[in-house]
Amino acid sequence: xxxxxxxxxxxxxxxxxxxxxxxxxxxxxxxxxxxxxxxxxxxxxxxxxxxxxxxxxxxxxxxxxxxxxxxxxxxxxxxxxxxxxxxxxxxxxxxxxxxxxxxxxxxxxxxxxxxxxxxxxxxxxxxxxxxxxxxxxxxxxxxxxxxxxxxxxxxxxxxxxxxxxxxxxxxxxxxxxxxxxxxxxxxxxxxxxxxxxxxxxxxxxxxxxxxxxxxxxxxxxxxxxxxxxxxxxxxxxxxxxxxxxxxxxxxxxxxxxxxxxxxxxxxxxxxxxxxxxxxxxxxxxxxxxxxxxxxxxxxxxxxxxxxxxxxxxxxxxxxxxxxxxxxxxxxxxxxxxxxxxxxxxxxxxxxxxxxxxxxxxxxxxxxxxxxxxxxxxxxxxxxxxxxxxxxxxxxxxxxxxxxxxxxxxxxxxxxxxxxxxxxxxxxxxxxxxxxxxxxxxxxxxxxxxxxxxxxxxxxxxxxxxxxxxxxxxxxxxxxxx
Amino acid sequence: xxxxxxxxxxxxxxxxxxxxxxxxxxxxxxxxxxxxxxxxxxxxxxxxxxxxxxxxxxxxxxxxxxxxxxxxxxxxxxxxxxxxxxxxxxxxxxxxxxxxxxxxxxxxxxxxxxxxxxxxxxxxxxxxxxxxxxxxxxxxxxxxxxxxxxxxxxxxxxxxxxxxxxxxxxxxxxxxxxxxxxxxxxxxxxxxxxxxxxxxxxxxxxxxxxxxxxxxxxxxxxxxxxxxxxxxxxxxxxxxxxxxxxxxxxxxxxxxxxxxxxxxxxxxxxxxxxxxxxxxxxxxxxxxxxxxxxxxxxxxxxxxxxxxxxxxxxxxxxxxxxxxxxxxxxxxxxxxxxxxxxxxxxxxxxxxxxxxxxxxxxxxxxxxxxxxxxxxxxxxxxxxxxxxxxxxxxxxxxxx
Numbered sequence: 027x028x029x030x031x032x033x034x035x036x037x038x039x040x041x042x043x044x045x046x047x048x049x050x051x052x053x054x055x056x057x058x059x060x061x062x063x064x065x066x067x068x069x070x071x072x073x074x075x076x077x078x079x080x081x082x083x084x085x086x087x088x089x090x091x092x093x094x095x096x097x098x099x100x101x102x103x104x105x106x107x108x109x110x111x112x113x114x115x116x117x118x119x120x121x122x123x124x125x126x127x128x129x130x131x132x133x134x135x136x137x138x139x140x141x142x143x144x145x146x147x148x149x150x151x152x153x154x155x156x157x158x159x160x161x162x163x164x165x166x167x168x169x170x171x172x173x174x175x176x177x178x179x180x181x182x183x184x185x186x187x188x189x190x191x192x193x194x195x196x197x198x199x200x201x202x203x204x205x206x207x208x209x210x211x212x213x214x215x216x217x218x219x220x221x222x223x224x225x226x227x228x229x230x231x232x233x234x235x236x237x238x239x240x241x242x243x244x245x246x247x248x249x250x251x252x253x254x255x256x257x258x259x260x261x262x263x264x265x266x267x268x269x270x271x272x273x274x275x276x277x278x279x280x281x282x283x284x285x286x287x288x289x290x291x292x293x294x295x296x297x298x299x300x301x302x303x304x305x306x307x308x309x310x311x312x313x314x315x316x317x318x319x320x321x322x323x324x325x326x327x328x329x330x331x332x333x334x335x336x337x338x339x340x341x342x343x344x345x346x347x348x349x350x351x352x353x354x355x356x357x358x359x360x361x362x363x364x365x366x367x368x369x370x371x372x373x374x375x376x377x378x379x380x381x382x383x384x385x386x387x388x389x390x391x392x393x394x395x396x397x398x399x400x401x402x403x404x405x406x407x408x409x410x411x412x413x414x415x416x417x418x419x420x421x422x423x424x425x426x427x428x429x430x431x432x433x434x435x436x437x438x439x440x441x442x443x444x445x446x447x448x449x450x451x452x453x454x455x456x457x458x459x460x461x462x463x464x465x466x467x468x469x470x471x472x473x474x475x476x477x478x479x480x481x482x483x484x485x486x487x488x489x490x491x492x493x494x495x496x497x498x499x500x501x502x503x504x505x506x507x
Numbered sequence: 508x509x510x511x512x513x514x515x516x517x518x519x520x521x522x523x524x525x526x527x528x529x530x531x532x533x534x535x536x537x538x539x540x541x542x543x544x545x546x547x548x549x550x551x552x553x554x555x556x557x558x559x560x561x562x563x564x565x566x567x568x569x570x571x572x573x574x575x576x577x578x579x580x581x582x583x584x585x586x587x588x589x590x591x592x593x594x595x596x597x598x599x600x601x602x603x604x605x606x607x608x609x610x611x612x613x614x615x616x617x618x619x620x621x622x623x624x625x626x627x628x629x630x631x632x633x634x635x636x637x638x639x640x641x642x643x644x645x646x647x648x649x650x651x652x653x654x655x656x657x658x659x660x661x662x663x664x665x666x667x668x669x670x671x672x673x674x675x676x677x678x679x680x681x682x683x684x685x686x687x688x689x690x691x692x693x694x695x696x697x698x699x700x701x702x703x704x705x706x707x708x709x710x711x712x713x714x715x716x717x718x719x720x721x722x723x724x725x726x727x728x729x730x731x732x733x734x735x736x737x738x739x740x741x742x743x744x745x746x747x748x749x750x751x752x753x754x755x756x757x758x759x760x761x762x763x764x765x766x767x768x769x770x771x772x773x774x775x776x777x778x779x780x781x782x783x784x785x786x787x788x789x790x791x792x793x794x795x796x797x798x799x800x801x802x803x804x805x806x807x808x809x810x811x812x813x814x815x816x817x818x819x820x821x822x823x824x825x826x827x828x829x830x831x832x833x834x835x836x837x838x839x840x841x842x843x844x845x846x847x848x849x850x851x852x853x854x855x856x857x858x859x860x861x862x863x864x865x866x867x868x869x870x871x872x873x874x875x876x877x878x879x880x881x882x883x884x885x886x887x888x889x890x891x892x893x894x895x896x897x898x899x900x901x902x903x904x905x906x907x
Binding site: 031046048083134136329 | 533730
């Protein structure tokens, strides 16, 4: 009696894929087990996970001030103990008290308002305003368990059937393709231009939009990931203005994934939120709908496991806002610690605060290290035969392009897998390094890529580079025509 | 100088233990998408200790509260409006909402108020046959035990009947067991559906059961932490892979919630340093809940035209109110359901917030509202007196 089989489950679940934790990672975990149970069974002694934007799993330390505040909020009974003053900084204690005062009954174990605690939303809105120079409304903020549930919420709202299309960048972070598949919509791809540093051409947007419409698809929204994942580009402001104009003109909801807003590594680029860009063009609530996603998982804080984030929802009428609220309320609220962390991320220690110096040193140390690692790995990829790698201007990834020899492509076909997956598997088995095949993010047909994070600690980077270089050399030898 | 303790020694020890189970001790990292392995081991051991039957950590999926796990199962099982999920009426409206969001059909089975909200297998069979005749494919049965909003705790032989029914009809048993620690009557006990099935000799190949647990209820009430899990048994590996895949799209649940779930399933034991104080806290909360349940049940039963079944478990009372015809007409005139009308009047007169029974489903033509047993004991007299006074004047106003 198999009450459920692959034939009888929801086909949308079958269709959905998420390569970041896909096959290559399962293989890596099995190898890791082997390394433990049979030491010396491989030519490497550890798995180097370069597949996922999970900084703290690779040794990045949490921001002290944030953790102090969280610890105090979680266990308020120690706030008044004398030992606490010697264990925690004075401004962390002060901030914890402030936050607890904003929580009804100081109960961090209670369900909050379904959009998140009001006082924390006030703080976040103030932080957005300070960042952008344009006002933000706490009632526009929906705190969620990471950015992903907020993305799902919007897809749920906007997708009625497979006739509804969501424009997504190719390559993209596969949450978008997965979410669209789960809701039964259609992903309308627009191709980023690798030759132009993964540039986003509005002409390409227009072309794909028109193409979708001619096929009977109703485009509903445009996803823009800025800074980009996996591609790492930071959009130029005039580029952003064109995108805003396009969305306004075509009545598309702009879904702005801005989770890497604190990860910009090049002096010539700066993060500008899409809402700021729209407002600076004179566009208000009645002109364009913009949803901005932010998360506590990235930046310099990397608090992936806390599951904190929010979406800022502007340009929708009150009746739609009610529906969004209703959806949020079905799951009651997001976790309180994540909510608190979101407010800290949008309102960190300031000059003059007791923790400011150490906070700033931690932040700066992490960001400059990320910038260095991005450069080192970019250079390493560019020295490999047949590999070109665009600069990571931001985010946490490199997405090198590999021109694989015909012989390798045939070998991949013979084992019934994509060439980039074939390469990544070989790399894993030879070196213990885990990349995600570019197929997991989509790419221009006929091109092959892999995504590598810049997150292994600096002292591991030389090992990554040398093992990768050696592997690549022998791979290219093996499959040379 | 007196040394004032900040942390108990066994809390420190447990924290070290847990941190050792987390790669790199990094509580800020995404974990395995089912949750940290060591914590799942602890939870599985806790389930085994509770039930007397083995539990597999690979069957556990830790989630941000039980709700995301429910959504995940509905997503998996519902292909179209032709797929039906049997749900108790009255039910906790997460189920109706989730079924609606996933485009399925809710197939109601009515709990019997006259017999303490009893769940009759004959009613299950009747609704099953009825829905099949309408071209609906029933996929699963939701059972909430202890019940929400109804508060009944199923008798074990009743549970056996339900297990047998699901096995025979090839239905997945979705067992909402979040109130498993909230049982207030000595004559009833919580038995997990998996335990009941296993004790009937039914294994993985016989029946598919999903058990939902949460850190939001019990005596811990950690709603804001968003911790919980589902234990998934009786599905083949290819289905389990699909469930894992869906879980992986959102990476993992929050680590604090995961830790809390493991603590709930493996709390301090006799001999542990914290045991005495822990036990006093737990017992204090549960006995208080029991007292409040009784006080409010009696108060409702004293109201004219109101009958209220005992809350054997969970956190709610769901009294039935016979509204006078005049009140029903007044509600119609105000374009709202009679129970909503009553609740609005109650709120405006007393500041007390109940949820109208319409929100949970009820036998057509009956009216109820759900009231929690959660206001602190010192507030209960005020709730009772204000409610009683309001009800008296309401019935006067609408007397025919």
